[in-house]
Amino acid sequence: MQCVLLGLAAAFNFMTLPRINFLAVGITLLAIVFILTNGESNGPIFWHLLAVHDLQAAWLMLLILMFGHLCSRQHSGDGVWVERLLLTLDRQRYTAGFILWVVLCAGSLWVYNNHPLSMDEYAAVFQAKVFAAGAMHGQFPPDLLDNLIPRGFQNQFLMINRETGAVVSAYWPGFSLLLTPFVWLGIPWACNPTLVVASFLLIGRIARGLSDSPFAASWAMLFAIASPAFVANGITYYSMPAHLLFNLGFAWLLLFPSPLRLFLAGLAGGFSLALHNPFPHAVFALPWIIWLATRGGQILRNLFFLALGYLPVVLSLGLGWWLWRQDVLRESLQASVVMHAVGGATPALLDRLLGMLRGFISLLNWPDDLIVIARLGGMVKLWLWASPMLLLLAWWGARGERKPGIRLMWASALLTFFAYFLIRFDQGHGWGYRYFHSAWGVLPVLAALGTIKLAAVDGQRVFKQVAMLALISLVAANALRFVQMGEFMQAQLAQFPPRVEAERRIVLHNGLGYYPYDLVQNDPWLRGDEIIMFARTPDDMEKIRKHFPEAREIASNRYGKTLVDAGAGQ
Numbered sequence: 001m002q003c004v005l006l007g008l009a010a011a012f013n014f015m016t017l018p019r020i021n022f023l024a025v026g027i028t029l030l031a032i033v034f035i036l037t038n039g040e041s042n043g044p045i046f047w048h049l050l051a052v053h054d055l056q057a058a059w060l061m062l063l064i065l066m067f068g069h070l071c072s073r074q075h076s077g078d079g080v081w082v083e084r085l086l087l088t089l090d091r092q093r094y095t096a097g098f099i100l101w102v103v104l105c106a107g108s109l110w111v112y113n114n115h116p117l118s119m120d121e122y123a124a125v126f127q128a129k130v131f132a133a134g135a136m137h138g139q140f141p142p143d144l145l146d147n148l149i150p151r152g153f154q155n156q157f158l159m160i161n162r163e164t165g166a167v168v169s170a171y172w173p174g175f176s177l178l179l180t181p182f183v184w185l186g187i188p189w190a191c192n193p194t195l196v197v198a199s200f201l202l203i204g205r206i207a208r209g210l211s212d213s214p215f216a217a218s219w220a221m222l223f224a225i226a227s228p229a230f231v232a233n234g235i236t237y238y239s240m241p242a243h244l245l246f247n248l249g250f251a252w253l254l255l256f257p258s259p260l261r262l263f264l265a266g267l268a269g270g271f272s273l274a275l276h277n278p279f280p281h282a283v284f285a286l287p288w289i290i291w292l293a294t295r296g297g298q299i300l301r302n303l304f305f306l307a308l309g310y311l312p313v314v315l316s317l318g319l320g321w322w323l324w325r326q327d328v329l330r331e332s333l334q335a336s337v338v339m340h341a342v343g344g345a346t347p348a349l350l351d352r353l354l355g356m357l358r359g360f361i362s363l364l365n366w367p368d369d370l371i372v373i374a375r376l377g378g379m380v381k382l383w384l385w386a387s388p389m390l391l392l393l394a395w396w397g398a399r400g401e402r403k404p405g406i407r408l409m410w411a412s413a414l415l416t417f418f419a420y421f422l423i424r425f426d427q428g429h430g431w432g433y434r435y436f437h438s439a440w441g442v443l444p445v446l447a448a449l450g451t452i453k454l455a456a457v458d459g460q461r462v463f464k465q466v467a468m469l470a471l472i473s474l475v476a477a478n479a480l481r482f483v484q485m486g487e488f489m490q491a492q493l494a495q496f497p498p499r500v501e502a503e504r505r506i507v508l509h510n511g512l513g514y515y516p517y518d519l520v521q522n523d524p525w526l527r528g529d530e531i532i533m534f535a536r537t538p539d540d541m542e543k544i545r546k547h548f549p550e551a552r553e554i555a556s557n558r559y560g561k562t563l564v565d566a567g568a569g570q
Contacts, residue, residue: 015396017458017465021069024389028065031380032058038373045515046426050377053484057228057384060480061473064388068469079460082467086218093204093221097197100225100234104193107235111486113493114189118429119157120171121237122521124276125188126158127169128179130524137168137328138524143543147533148526150517161329167524168328173321174275175239188237195241196234199441200224202248207445209255210405211452215463219448223393226470228481229385229432229440235485236431239276243438246272247284251412251442254288255405259305262292266309272438273310274317279363280438283419287411291404367421374426378433379417385432385481386443388469394443397450406449413442429515431485495519497562498555506544506551506563508535513559535560 035058039051089096108114116122130138140148142165149167154160159168169176182191200221207220224230233240246268253265272281292302367375383391398410416439427434455462495513499505509516511534520532535541545551551563 015454015457017454017462018069020389020392020396020454021065021465023392025062025065025069027383027392028058028062031383032062034376034380038377044426045429046374046377049430049488050381053481053488054381054384056484057477057480060476061384061388064469064472064476067472068388068465079463079467082460082463083215085467086215086222086463089221090204090214090218093201093217096221096225097200100200100231101193101197104196104231104234105190107482108189108193111482111489112189112235113489115489115493116237116521117489117492117518118238119153119518120239120429122518123157123169123171124175124179124239125183125237126167126521126524127171127173127176128183128188130168131173131176131180132183133524135524136324137166140165140167140522140526141547144533144547147535147540147544148520148522148531150520150534153517159325159329166328168325171239171276172274172278172318174271174273174317175242177317178242178275179237189235192234192236192238192241195245196230199230199241199245199248202245202252203441203444206248206252206255206441207448209252210403210445211449213452216448216452219451219466220444222467222470222474223387223390223444223447224441226387226474226477227385227390227444228477229382229437230444231478232385232431232481232485233437235482238430238434240430240434240437242275243272243280244441246275247281247412247438248441250281250285251288251405251409254292254408257292257302259301262302262305263309266306266311267313268309269306270310270313271317273314274321278318279419279423280416283415284412284439286415287408291408363424364422365424371421371424371426375417375421378420378427378435381433382417382436387447387473387477389466390443390447393447393450393454393466395446395450396453397446397448401449406446409442410446413439413446429518431481492519495559497560498557500555500562500564502554502564503529504565505530506548506565507532507560508540508544508563509533509560510536516559 032055035050035055038047039055040047041051042048043051116125126138130136140160142162145154145160145162145165145167149158149160155170157170159170160166178195179188179191182188182194203224204217204221208217210216230244249268250265250272253261253268257265269281269285272285275281289303289306292306293299295302365371394410394413398406401407401410413436417436420435423435432440451462451466454466492515495516496519497507497509499507507530509519509532511517513519517534520534522532533540533544535544548563548565550566552566553561553563555562
């Protein structure tokens with residue numbers, strides 16, 4: 001898909017609105033063909049969502065683009081209303097941000113059901129609950145670990161110590177720390193909406209700094225909220241909005257590097273490394289670090305102040321966290337872990353560091369056919385979860401530019417996209433192309449520049465058509481994605497044994513359904529009125545009866561049974 005995009009775009013050295021619209025229609029048709037060829041409605045989640053959700057979005061985008069093409073053929077009227085709209089959006093950006101925050105909070109509660117859908121989300125929320133309680137790890141009964149955490153998720157999403165029952169997130173702790181105050185306040189659903197609104201405002205700020213046009217900031221903000229990838233992730237518990245925000249902050253600080261801004265960029269970059277795993281920020285930051293290291297006369301100053309910001313965060317939240325977690329888990333280091341290879345039990349620091357390095361390297365693989373197809377699927381998602389023509393406008397905005405900031409942002413986006421060809425996973429769950437989201441904030445900024453460049457050639461009709469497409473997408477595409485996400489969440493939560501009102505209920509899931517093990521989510525100390533466990537065999541039931549001797553079954557369905565613990569509170 002990327003090769004097709006580049007090949008088609010190269011044929012248009014002089015871009016005009018009709019040509020870019022023609023390219024957009026062609027790419028959308030290719031996306032439809034790709035989905036029909038490779039999507040699996042009953043297959044793994046990545047391909048299921050591509051076939052079921054993204055195909056609908058592709059047809060919608062095609063309709064929007066065709067409507068835009070018809071409008072582009074009509075030259076009547078002027079684009080003064082567009083300019084007024086853009087200037088108003090810029091002046092009222094904080095009001096727009098507050099409205100966006102309210103909408104996203106409502107979506108978190110009533111579309112996403114305030115529920116971590118995937119294990120990536122649950123692991124972050126789990127650790128945030130631990131931090132909010134003033135602790136470092138949770139605690140489960142050791143003999144119930146296999147019931148409380150399905151075996152396939154152990155040492156992949158949650159790390160466990162089979163001797164002590166200690167449970168801790170398998171990911172680095174930055175995003176969980178961001179979630180912690182929201183969990184402590186009882187509003188965890190407000191975290192990502194807050195991060196998305198901050199990104200919305202920062203996108204406008206960066207665009208304003210890269211262009212002399214009074215419309216650049218408004219275009220960038222409009223493209224952002226017209227793109228479901230940006231908006232929809234704000235109602236989830238994924239760490240992707242945090243990656244996007246901190247990478248944007250890193251880039252913005254380095255646009256005009258001074259000692260203070262270099263130091264702050266290092267702090268933002270160090271925290272971004274520790275958000276979830278280091279890879280998203282590492283590939284985003286590499287072009288900027290190379291640029292700083294090659295600026296004549298200021299190399300040592302640049303790298304010194306940048307490193308001064310990076311080191312304390314990386315040493316504490318990165319290396320310190322990893323070493324502490326290794327000690328907590330030392331009695332059961334049978335790890336087959338992603339991103340956090342815990343090495344052997346050798347206490348020597350050097351050996352432990354080498355083990356961590358080997359763990360990272362083991363994740364990198366030369367791409368095979370399956371990964372190439374998966375990344376093309378990611379490209380399709382990137383196109384279909386964005387405002388119409390966004391990628392083409394971003395390419396046009398970066399093309400031929402000599403400003404370092406523009407070139408570096410484009411380089412970060414390209415490197416992020418291609419670096420994931422070395423990762424052997426297809427992303428699994430996720431809304432939009434999750435693997436690219438850490439660099440997604442680059443696109444609306446560059447697309448704003450591309451729209452302004454295009455208008456210099458084709459006049460006000462560019463503003464009219466692009467604004468109409470963005471506004472339609474703002475309403476229709478976001479509405480479609482919210483409906484899809486809400487229906488998916490309802491279907492997922494329907495795969496539960498009966499939920500009943502009781503002082504304490506024990507929900508036993510038998511493993512039937514589509515991705516049912518993701519439903520097994522618990523408080524770090526099994527507090528609250530509900531415990532969810534996987535139980536299929538008589539041995540499972542025997543262990544559960546041992547811990548809850550007064551529990552009695554009161555309801556069941558095809559997914560399992562619900563017990564009420566009569567001994568709770570005694």
